[in-house]
Amino acid sequence: MTMATSPLGSTSLFADLDVDVELDAPLAQRTWYGVGGPADALVRPRTAEALATLLRRCHRNGVRVRVLGSGANLLVADEGVEGVVILLDAECFVALQLNAEGPVTAARVGGGRDLGKTIRETTGAGLSGLEPLIGIPASIGGALRMNAGGKFGAIGDVVRAVGVVGLDGEERTYGAADLNFGYRHSDLPPGIVTWAVLALHAADPVALRARCKEVSAYKASVQPLAAHSAGCMYRNPVDPATNQRVSAGLLIDRAGLKGTRVGGAFVSEQHGNFICVDPGARAADVAELAATVADETFRRTGIRLEREVVFWSRGGE
Ligand SMILES: Cc1cc2nc3c(=O)[nH]c(=O)nc-3n(C[C@H](O)[C@H](O)[C@H](O)COP(=O)(O)OP(=O)(O)OC[C@H]3O[C@@H](n4cnc5c(N)ncnc54)[C@H](O)[C@@H]3O)c2cc1C
Known part of the structure; x- marks a missing residue:
């Protein structure tokens, strides 16, 4: 760790917390653009409690906090960013849970979980709901913040509830109606999405596979998916x-x-x-x-x- 070079190196923000910390942490390789400078500190909490305590301490000490998802809608400046960047990659933030008994009607998904992986697993299990989002690189939290979507639908269409840990460290739950999902917009308050419950339903496997292929082919035909970018730079005005x-x-x-x-x-x-x-x-x-x-x-x-x-x-x- 390069304690001496970081403004956060001398603080006790992370002391006794169940977190992994990298000071002066390069962010470029964590974004789709692959450019930009470091974060003063990249912090990966291992538990929900550690995340909440970290946020409370940052709040009290006036330390800026940002959260990084898949870095697919992000440009990090060449000089990097101050404060703490949080990455949700611990098991508790990437878990996927389908309802335990009876016909599946919903999935509880961690905010840090990869969207593409979630789509592959749910559609592979014959569950419909997320296939309109095939080809959109995102974490669940990042997709919710932007209400990611396109021609076939948006993630807000299947949201039942979202858990957000506010910058004060308090967790609050929001129903879909609270979040006012619109075109590339949600009313999510500042904070970190740690989980979401998404509505899914069993579908005819053949029809679902055909739909997945259709969405995937359309996406590849209209967007330069292999290039380094952050998707659409501008909203459709x-x-x-x-x-x-x-x-x-x-x-x-x-x-x-x-x-x-x-x-x-x-x-x-x-x-x-x-x-x-x-x-x-x-x-x-x-x-x-x-x-x-x-x-x-x-x-x-x-x-x-x-x-x-x-x-x-x-x-x-
Ligand atoms: C090739 C390509 C194609 C794309 N196509 C589409 C498309 O068809 N439709 C579309 O809508 N978008 C598209 N995008 C843009 C991008 O995929 C989406 O905006 C996606 O939602 C970004 O999610 P992320 O996890 O990568 O967020 P990031 O880029 O990591 O972060 C974006 C914002 O979300 C916030 N955020 C991230 N995680 C959380 C969290 N857990 N809680 C709260 N806030 C969080 C960040 O702080 C930041 O403000 C495309 C991007 C690329 C590179």
């Missing part, structure tokens, strides 16, 4: 002229911006709303290109784009 949502990718394409480049970052030729990176790119390249795309799209179409990808920086988001 509402066109003030029609009051309807329009595809941000289409607007970017119409503005002639596909292929535009800043350093190692470029606008995908396959999907205008994907900003991808080459090896060696910097987070600053992505941020500058994203700003250029938004400005130019507004100049040429009159429609403002609102960012979907979360940007982390020291003292920032």
